[in-house]
Amino acid sequence: MAFDFSQYKKIQDELPAHVMILPVSKTKPVQDLLEAYDNGIKQFGENYVQELVGKAEVMPKDIQWHFIGHLQSNKVKYIAPFVKMIHGVDSLSLLKEIGKQARKNNRKIEVLLQFHIAQEETKFGWSLDDINQITKDLKDNVEPLVVIRGVMGMASFVDDSALIRQEFGQLKKCFDGLKSQMSVQFDVISMGMSGDWPIAVEEGSTLIRLGSVLFGARN
Numbered sequence: 001m002a003f004d005f006s007q008y009k010k011i012q013d014e015l016p017a018h019v020m021i022l023p024v025s026k027t028k029p030v031q032d033l034l035e036a037y038d039n040g041i042k043q044f045g046e047n048y049v050q051e052l053v054g055k056a057e058v059m060p061k062d063i064q065w066h067f068i069g070h071l072q073s074n075k076v077k078y079i080a081p082f083v084k085m086i087h088g089v090d091s092l093s094l095l096k097e098i099g100k101q102a103r104k105n106n107r108k109i110e111v112l113l114q115f116h117i118a119q120e121e122t123k124f125g126w127s128l129d130d131i132n133q134i135t136k137d138l139k140d141n142v143e144p145l146v147v148i149r150g151v152m153g154m155a156s157f158v159d160d161s162a163l164i165r166q167e168f169g170q171l172k173k174c175f176d177g178l179k180s181q182m183s184v185q186f187d188v189i190s191m192g193m194s195g196d197w198p199i200a201v202e203e204g205s206t207l208i209r210l211g212s213v214l215f216g217a218r219n
């Protein structure tokens, strides 16, 4: 089975009502996504622009696509005509480009601000120390068609659950700190993946991004 619907149901049954599962389908063939779609899944997360565009072209039009990878500004234009939410917004220049493309396409694009919470050097995102600067910058720079819905982050890829918990806790705190400055629609905390979602939910996640646990291991 390409999409494990019973596993999806099992996890969903364990979740509080305010937490949504975003199935992450990167590297998986369209056929696997269609199988999920036939089971009622209408939102998918993808990491690569070209792959996302290709899938969106051939799949049903009522799907809501989330871009969860690292997005280069010069590629925003390819996904702006259809993407629902961009999770990894980690610079003002990227945010401005999303605004420009939202305007061009005359449609709303939802975004999450990505924060660097992991110990690892390689992960993208704003530093938690940037919050004051970010709120200042956002006041002047946001195109109304860009809806900042919340925050996103990835914990360290380790077995140390205490460390993971601490990192997710920091992201939740960061969300709470920003919330008073943001619109009423600022309500998404995207944290938790196949290996760490139970901790993320305990620490306040509202959206868990699940790939391998639903679609099987990736090559």
Ligand SMILES: *Cc1c(COP(=O)(O)O)cnc(C)c1O
Binding pocket: 024, 026, 047, 068, 069, 154, 193, 194, 195, 209, 210, 211, 212, 213
């Ligand atoms: C691939 C990916 C996921 C899903 O990872 P799994 O461990 O397979 O659940 C979630 N979030 C991001 C940003 C990813 O790149």
